[in-house]
Amino acid sequence: MEQRPENGDTKKDLPKEASFDISKYRLLQGEVRGTGIVLPIEHLITGMNDWWDDLCKERGIDPDANEEFSEIGYQLLELVKNAFEYGTGGGDIKVTFDKDAVIATIENSGEAFDPLEAIHISAGGGHGFYRAIEWADDIEIETGGKRYIKDAEETLRESGTSPITDGAKITLKKKV
Numbered sequence: 001m002e003q004r005p006e007n008g009d010t011k012k013d014l015p016k017e018a019s020f021d022i023s024k025y026r027l028l029q030g031e032v033r034g035t036g037i038v039l040p041i042e043h044l045i046t047g048m049n050d051w052w053d054d055l056c057k058e059r060g061i062d063p064d065a066n067e068e069f070s071e072i073g074y075q076l077l078e079l080v081k082n083a084f085e086y087g088t089g090g091g092d093i094k095v096t097f098d099k100d101a102v103i104a105t106i107e108n109s110g111e112a113f114d115p116l117e118a119i120h121i122s123a124g125g126g127h128g129f130y131r132a133i134e135w136a137d138d139i140e141i142e143t144g145g146k147r148y149i150k151d152a153e154e155t156l157r158e159s160g161t162s163p164i165t166d167g168a169k170i171t172l173k174k175k176v
Contacts, residue, residue, distance in 0.1 A: 071149035078128025112144030
């Protein structure tokens with residue numbers, strides 16, 4: 001299994017942060033669903049997986065051989081798919097490789113949502129949102145003018161106000 005260097009540093013010539021643009025995968029006007037055309041969500045999944053694999057491999061990590069990084073990629077994909085499907089298709093993801101954690105911020109445009117309600121809905125249906133919340137070490141969700149966090153207390157809860165009223169910004173941290 002490939003691991004990070006013992007000091008936790010990534011390659012010195014690589015940026016600490018990388019971005020993935022969700023909006024370029026939006027359904028083009030005039031395409032028809034169900035015609036055998038590969039739909040944008042399939043392109044998004046492939047694009048996101050390729051981006052994550054390349055990002056990890058540039059840092060000496062094989063996400064196929066490293067369970068932690070494979071799981072991080074899966075959880076990011078679930079949140080990006082939600083941003084794409086339930087938002088207006090615009091947005092992006094930023095990933096930062098810190099010494100002892102991976103921090104990802106997923107932003108999307110669209111309508112605000114209630115994360116506490118979404119957890120209960122997805123928990124019953126086995127969807128990725130609930131699993132990502134449970135899996136993350138720390139998470140912050142800003143949407144609808146409210147801020148929600150999950151940290152050492154292990155429960156997502158409202159924790160104040162946010163300037164984000166439309167769309168959502170989800171920041172998660174996973175220790176590695």
